[in-house]
Amino acid sequence: MGARFYDGRSARAYDAETAMDGDVLRILAEGHERVWPLRDLTVEIEADQARVSSRKDRDARLVLPVGDWNPMIGDRLAALTRKRRRREWWLIGGLTAAAAGVVLFVTVGVPALSGPVARATPVSMEQRMGDNFNGQISAFFPTCDDQAAQQTIAALGDRIAARADTPFDIRVRAVDAPMVNAFALPGGYILITDDLIREAKTPDELAAVIAHEVAHVEKRHVMQSVWRNFGVGMLLDLVVGGGTGAGQQAVILAGQASELSYSRSAELEADTRGQALLHADGMSSLGMAPFFERMAAGEKHNSVTDAAEFMNTHPDSRRRAGAARAAQRPGRAALNAEEWAEVKGLCAVEESENPVERLRRRFGIGDDKTGADQRLEVRPHGQ
Numbered sequence: 001m002g003a004r005f006y007d008g009r010s011a012r013a014y015d016a017e018t019a020m021d022g023d024v025l026r027i028l029a030e031g032h033e034r035v036w037p038l039r040d041l042t043v044e045i046e047a048d049q050a051r052v053s054s055r056k057d058r059d060a061r062l063v064l065p066v067g068d069w070n071p072m073i074g075d076r077l078a079a080l081t082r083k084r085r086r087r088e089w090w091l092i093g094g095l096t097a098a099a100a101g102v103v104l105f106v107t108v109g110v111p112a113l114s115g116p117v118a119r120a121t122p123v124s125m126e127q128r129m130g131d132n133f134n135g136q137i138s139a140f141f142p143t144c145d146d147q148a149a150q151q152t153i154a155a156l157g158d159r160i161a162a163r164a165d166t167p168f169d170i171r172v173r174a175v176d177a178p179m180v181n182a183f184a185l186p187g188g189y190i191l192i193t194d195d196l197i198r199e200a201k202t203p204d205e206l207a208a209v210i211a212h213e214v215a216h217v218e219k220r221h222v223m224q225s226v227w228r229n230f231g232v233g234m235l236l237d238l239v240v241g242g243g244t245g246a247g248q249q250a251v252i253l254a255g256q257a258s259e260l261s262y263s264r265s266a267e268l269e270a271d272t273r274g275q276a277l278l279h280a281d282g283m284s285s286l287g288m289a290p291f292f293e294r295m296a297a298g299e300k301h302n303s304v305t306d307a308a309e310f311m312n313t314h315p316d317s318r319r320r321a322g323a324a325r326a327a328q329r330p331g332r333a334a335l336n337a338e339e340w341a342e343v344k345g346l347c348a349v350e351e352s353e354n355p356v357e358r359l360r361r362r363f364g365i366g367d368d369k370t371g372a373d374q375r376l377e378v379r380p381h382g383q
C-alpha cells in the first residue's frame, strides 16, 4: 500500500503521491494539494507506518510505509530530529528552572516575606486569630484547674511581660498535655505543658522558658509562623488548584524544609531577648542553659518521645545552651520556695502513666495513629 492522505474533515483516505522538493514536502491527492515546509513537520513512527502532519495544517495527516518515507526524507530527517530534540531540551531546562524557582520561593522567599508581613499584620487581626486558636486548642490541651498555681504562673508571666514592648496582653497558663513543651499562640496566649513544669528543676528554668515565649510574642514570630504555614498553603492552592489537597501536601513538605533554617534564627533571637527581659526585672537568667542542656542530652525520666518532641520544636538546643550560658546573669529567684512547691504540684497526673495512654484517655481514642493526627492539628503554631 502506498501513501494515504486524510484531510481531517472526513474519515476518507485519499491515495496520495508525495515528493520532496527542497525544504518542502509536496502531497498530491485526489482534489487535494499540500506543500508542507519540513520545519513544520511532526513525524510519528508507528510499527512500519510513518504518520506525518504539519504544525500549520493541524487536522490533515499523511500516512505512508516507513520503507517509502525514510528514503524520501533521507538526511533531512536527522536534521529535523536534532532540531526537535534541542527544543525538548529547552523545554526541560525551562521547566526545571521554573520548578527551582518555586522551591526557592517557598524555602527562601516566603520565610523572608513572612517577617515583614507578620510585623505589618494589624494587632486586632492577630488578636482575633489568637482568640480563635485559643478556643480551639483548649479542647486538646485543657487548662490545669489548680487556681492557686495558675495564678502564680500567670503572675510570673505578667512580671516578665511587663518589660516587653508589645501591644498584646500576655497571658501565661499551664495546660495538661503529654509532652515537654511550651508555645505561644497569636495574640499573646502562652501555654506551658504540665510535663515541662515537672521537668523544670528550678523556678529559674521555668522563668527562662516563659521569657523565651514572651520574646516570641514580642518579636511577632508567632504571626510569622502563621503566615509561613497558611500563606504558602493559599498560594500553592491557587497555583495547583484549590481543593485537591496537593497544595497542602506540598506545604507540609516545604514547611519541613524551610522550618529549620527559619526557626533557628527566631529561636536564638527569642533566647537572647528572653534573657534580656529577665535581666530587666532583675531576675536570674541562669535557668536557660541547664534546661536546654538536659533536653539536648535527652536526660528525661518520663520518656524518650518527650525529649524528642522538645528537640523537634526547639532545634539546636546544645548550641543555644552555649549561647545562653555566655549571656547569663545571676539575679533574684523567679519564685520563692512556697510558690515553687505550689507550681510543681500542678496538674496532678500520675507520672508513671505513659504519654500514649494519656492521649488515649484524653481523646478517647483507640490507636496511636489517631493520637498522632490529633496532635499534628494543634502543632502548626510552633513553640
Ligand SMILES: [Zn+2]
Pocket: 212, 216, 267, 270, 314, 383
Ligand atoms: Zn521558641
